[in-house]
Amino acid sequence: MGHCFSEQQELLRRSVAEFVDKEVVPAAARIDEEGQFPASLFQKAAELGYLGIRYPAEYGGSEGDNVMFTLMCEELARGSMSLAATVAMQCLMGTDFVYRFGTEEQKRRLLVPAIKGQKMGVIAMTEPDAGSDLGAIKTTARRDGDDYVLNGRKLWITNAALAAFFTVAAKTDPQAGFKGIDMFLVERETPGVSIGRDIAKMSVLGQGAGELTLDECRIPADHLFGQEGTGSRNLEALLAEIRIMMGSLSIGLGRAALDAAVRYSQERIQFGRPIASFQAVSHRLADMATQLEAARLMVYRAASLLDEGVRDMKLASMAKLFASEMANQVADGASRVFASYGLAAEYPVQRYFRDARFLLLGGGTSEVLRGIIARQMGL
Amino acid sequence: MDFNFTPEQELFRSSVREFADRYVRPRIKEMEENEEIPQDLLDRIAEQGFYGLRYAEEWGGQGGDNVLFAILNEELAHCYMSVAARVMMQCLMGTEFINLFGTEEQKRDFLVPAIKGEKYGTMCMTEPSGGTDLGAMETTAVRDGDEYVINGQKSWITGANAVDFYTVAAKTDPDAGFRGVDLFLMERDRPGVEVGKKIDKLIALASGCYDLYFHEVRIPADRLFGGKEGQGFTLLRNILNDIRVHTAALGLGIAKAAYEESLEYARQRVAYGRPIIKWQAIQHKLAKMRVEIDAAQLMIYYAAWRMDQGLNVNIEAATCKYFITEAVLRIVDDATRIFGAYGASMEMNIQRYFRDARWLLYGAGTQTMILNIIANIIAAEIGKE
Numbered sequence A: 001m002g003h004c005f006s007e008q009q010e011l012l013r014r015s016v017a018e019f020v021d022k023e024v025v026p027a028a029a030r031i032d033e034e035g036q037f038p039a040s041l042f043q044k045a046a047e048l049g050y051l052g053i054r055y056p057a058e059y060g061g062s063e064g065d066n067v068m069f070t071l072m073c074e075e076l077a078r079g080s081m082s083l084a085a086t087v088a089m090q091c092l093m094g095t096d097f098v099y100r101f102g103t104e105e106q107k108r109r110l111l112v113p114a115i116k117g118q119k120m121g122v123i124a125m126t127e128p129d130a131g132s133d134l135g136a137i138k139t140t141a142r143r144d145g146d147d148y149v150l151n152g153r154k155l156w157i158t159n160a161a162l163a164a165f166f167t168v169a170a171k172t173d174p175q176a177g178f179k180g181i182d183m184f185l186v187e188r189e190t191p192g193v194s195i196g197r198d199i200a201k202m203s204v205l206g207q208g209a210g211e212l213t214l215d216e217c218r219i220p221a222d223h224l225f226g227q228e229g230t231g232s233r234n235l236e237a238l239l240a241e242i243r244i245m246m247g248s249l250s251i252g253l254g255r256a257a258l259d260a261a262v263r264y265s266q267e268r269i270q271f272g273r274p275i276a277s278f279q280a281v282s283h284r285l286a287d288m289a290t291q292l293e294a295a296r297l298m299v300y301r302a303a304s305l306l307d308e309g310v311r312d313m314k315l316a317s318m319a320k321l322f323a324s325e326m327a328n329q330v331a332d333g334a335s336r337v338f339a340s341y342g343l344a345a346e347y348p349v350q351r352y353f354r355d356a357r358f359l360l361l362g363g364g365t366s367e368v369l370r371g372i373i374a375r376q377m378g379l
Numbered sequence B: 001m002d003f004n005f006t007p008e009q010e011l012f013r014s015s016v017r018e019f020a021d022r023y024v025r026p027r028i029k030e031m032e033e034n035e036e037i038p039q040d041l042l043d044r045i046a047e048q049g050f051y052g053l054r055y056a057e058e059w060g061g062q063g064g065d066n067v068l069f070a071i072l073n074e075e076l077a078h079c080y081m082s083v084a085a086r087v088m089m090q091c092l093m094g095t096e097f098i099n100l101f102g103t104e105e106q107k108r109d110f111l112v113p114a115i116k117g118e119k120y121g122t123m124c125m126t127e128p129s130g131g132t133d134l135g136a137m138e139t140t141a142v143r144d145g146d147e148y149v150i151n152g153q154k155s156w157i158t159g160a161n162a163v164d165f166y167t168v169a170a171k172t173d174p175d176a177g178f179r180g181v182d183l184f185l186m187e188r189d190r191p192g193v194e195v196g197k198k199i200d201k202l203i204a205l206a207s208g209c210y211d212l213y214f215h216e217v218r219i220p221a222d223r224l225f226g227g228k229e230g231q232g233f234t235l236l237r238n239i240l241n242d243i244r245v246h247t248a249a250l251g252l253g254i255a256k257a258a259y260e261e262s263l264e265y266a267r268q269r270v271a272y273g274r275p276i277i278k279w280q281a282i283q284h285k286l287a288k289m290r291v292e293i294d295a296a297q298l299m300i301y302y303a304a305w306r307m308d309q310g311l312n313v314n315i316e317a318a319t320c321k322y323f324i325t326e327a328v329l330r331i332v333d334d335a336t337r338i339f340g341a342y343g344a345s346m347e348m349n350i351q352r353y354f355r356d357a358r359w360l361l362y363g364a365g366t367q368t369m370i371l372n373i374i375a376n377i378i379a380a381e382i383g384k385e
Helices: A007-034 A039-047 A066-079 A081-091 A096-101 A104-115 A231-267 A279-307 A313-337 A339-343 A349-358 A366-376 B007-034 B039-047 B066-079 B081-091 B096-101 B104-116 B232-268 B280-308 B314-338 B340-344 B350-361 B367-384
Strands: A121-124 A140-144 A147-158 A165-171 A181-187 A193-196 A209-220 B121-124 B140-144 B147-158 B165-171 B181-187 B193-198 B209-220
Touching: A007 A039, A007 A066, A007 A081, A007 A349, A039 A081, A066 A081, A066 A231, A066 A279, A081 A121, A081 A147, A081 A231, A081 A349, A096 A104, A096 A165, A096 A181, A096 A231, A104 A181, A121 A147, A140 A165, A147 A165, A147 A181, A165 A209, A181 A209, A181 A231, A231 A279, A231 A313, A231 A349, A279 A313, A279 B367, A313 A339, A313 A349, A313 A366, A313 B350, A339 A349, A339 B350, A349 B340, A366 B280, B007 B039, B007 B066, B007 B081, B039 B081, B066 B081, B066 B232, B066 B280, B081 B121, B081 B147, B081 B232, B081 B350, B096 B104, B096 B181, B096 B232, B121 B147, B140 B165, B147 B165, B147 B181, B165 B209, B181 B209, B181 B232, B232 B280, B232 B314, B232 B350, B280 B314, B314 B340, B314 B350, B314 B367, B340 B350
Parallel strands: A121 A165, B121 B165
Antiparallel strands: A140 A147, A147 A209, A165 A181, A193 A209, B140 B147, B147 B209, B165 B181, B193 B209
């Protein structure tokens, strides 16, 4: 089965690539150095229809398919992981529950402006003592009349400082593990919501990771997404897409790192010849390119199956596992080709190397993914 | 064969550990943020006698051997790589050529004060045109009467802004590749010496590296090490194994720090109802780290011991450096993963071990070069058969 992108998909890829080359690549180093959210690029992405790529025209979306979403994420990540990860959050986990389970009023008030880039939506799952093990979260949601009251503390929440609304994982059944989780819409101005400072981190510096505290936070019952007791199942379904998306970010970063290393190896002269002429370098680059190609095939296969209505959790998990590990190996390899320049701020390689670590976390660590794949294999 | 450290060596190790914990560790955050090692800390290190650890008592040194020096480097790196790198430069590369090849006057004027921490030195070899390929360097040294005139540019020079003297590699014969290289002793305050921009880098943040320019810098002819031209590489060969073994010791220190902290974290962090150290995948990561640390330790200290016995150490220095470099990178990768998202948090040490470990990839030679060296030694071995 040959894999060709459709004309429409290729067109999208080319136009995103052009945007990335013209506007994102030149800004990427500064975004990283200043540690500032790339607001104007995010706005441009909105104008180009990227934020609504998964959503129908009725809400201002551009009605693309999953492969197109994947292509877009890959190209953006090639330019700047900070921008790409924020766009991906906005397109997917930050808004998807509103789209699938929100009321029309919520969609009008939140999804439509989100697609326009006017309101940022993020997901809030992780807590100080619960990352991989979401079943261990302590945030609770108790029914009280026509409301739910939420209590808890979330950490490592992407762009918490900027978000207008949060999709919050909270337990309606605190005695249960993962299955006790339901998903709720929490808007920033709700009394009881407080946002803490961002965590200083080593990677994806243009994207903040902050704290969200809910203290007797009262929300209307229609802010529960779906039926009570179905949250964990709905979240599981989303996780397959999150994993494919992380795979696409991984491919973008891998490509950027590989391209940089290939170019440098052809320019850098030592011992009177380009270092690419030494097998130690060229064979390393060949391995990197091979890994990247394999990752690409897995990610796009998972994305196109999704377009055919097949949600293959095993493949999505494999794609994320393989692609994120590949991105880290490729970033390491690129860093070696650049020798000491691989660690100089002047070159992008050190940024690829740092940002690649982020890919090992979202959507599940490699250890968690191996466990999932093993279970999918019946082990 | 007794592979144990002696009680004296263990005592030395604890004393360095205590010193580092007391005087270096509390200031790591400040040093990372300011990207500088405070002078008073460098002075305190001098007071401990560390700078002269390797040097003869005749010059104010401690008369210590390579095993002790490796212990010093390992323990300092275990605490904070930036300090370890600066100290190693002062103890070894920045001063050794004066020790081996300097005149009595030069030893008095440079080595003795360096050992006391009154003067600091650094080595200047790398250029934009070549790190691995030193034969490609473009800095020249032209004889003019009873002086040499140095012109050129160096890059990645540790502490260039903060030292008093340099050991500079420059070509007396620009057409002769690496055979045209010579080594010179030069004060920083000579007219024409210009410290350039600081290189903004990811690692060893408090050990600044700089560009360095020489504009018609004049030095007395007796500042040529070795007495005659064309000696540079011959002289350098005296130090290359030392640099490899002791850089390897730095790597071992970082590896152990990453292992210890991830072990401790794994004991505390709970996921899926138990401390994550109870999960086999995590246990095996720690077990693999331990294998590599134990192997690296044996290789490094064996090489150091051989140097102290006056035995040839060409292969051992190269293999131990190669091995610990790959090992420490694997170790900090797995250690960082054990910390999950906290692996990227600037509040934790692990991100610093992760970054600083990358030094091993080019300090004392890239992995590619080291493999070339090992392959050449193998070729020489089979050539003899």
